[in-house]
Amino acid sequence: MPDSTRLTPLAVMLLATLREGDMHPYEMLRLLRDRRDDRLVPLQKGTTYHTIARLERDGLIAEVGVDREGNRPERTTYTLLDAGRDAVEAWVRAELPQIDRPSDFRVALAEAHNLDRDDVVALLDRRRELLVASLAEHRAGLARARERAVARQYMVEVERQAALLDAELAWQDALHRSLTDGTLPWGVDGPSHPERFRVSKETPA
Structure with a gap:
């Protein structure tokens, strides 16, 4: 499994959204924006989709379906794998006790409820x-x-x-x-x- 400590804060927050259920990238991004998590990490479409692709490549999430609505582009839905769930918990455990990385601590605190x-x-x-x-x-x-x-x-x-x-x-x-x-x-x-x-x-x- 990839080293969880190398995950970016954005990757951690995307993985954490999938603990709530399967979603497509646009839905994850909208959910984070609605919750104003852009206070914690930059939420840009390109970076988000790139991060999701990397999480799939690293075996932390997996594709579970593709759907299309009208003339909209196809949307791929992802699910959280056990390795992804473990990675979130490991990252939070690594960052929550720290005092020298304030921005990472804020993300760890926001996701501490996963522990x-x-x-x-x-x-x-x-x-x-x-x-x-x-x-x-x-x-x-x-x-x-x-x-x-x-x-x-x-x-x-x-x-x-x-x-x-x-x-x-x-x-x-x-x-x-x-x-x-x-x-x-x-x-x-x-x-x-x-x-x-x-x-x-x-x-x-």
């Missing part, structure tokens, strides 16, 4: 250790700078990063509590949104 609650808690625990260490390093650096009477204008970026790390820790600790005390529905206990499954039939962009 069991206990797995997510454990991964976030690992991430917390990195956040705490990084915050301590920034605070120590600021303390040393003050001792050396370094002008504050040279330290504003470090101050900002320390504040962001502090806020990130507070947010993650709140998420952790809601996962561990069960107040956040998750996985099989989570909400079902069948209305999010399909998008309206519109003329392809």
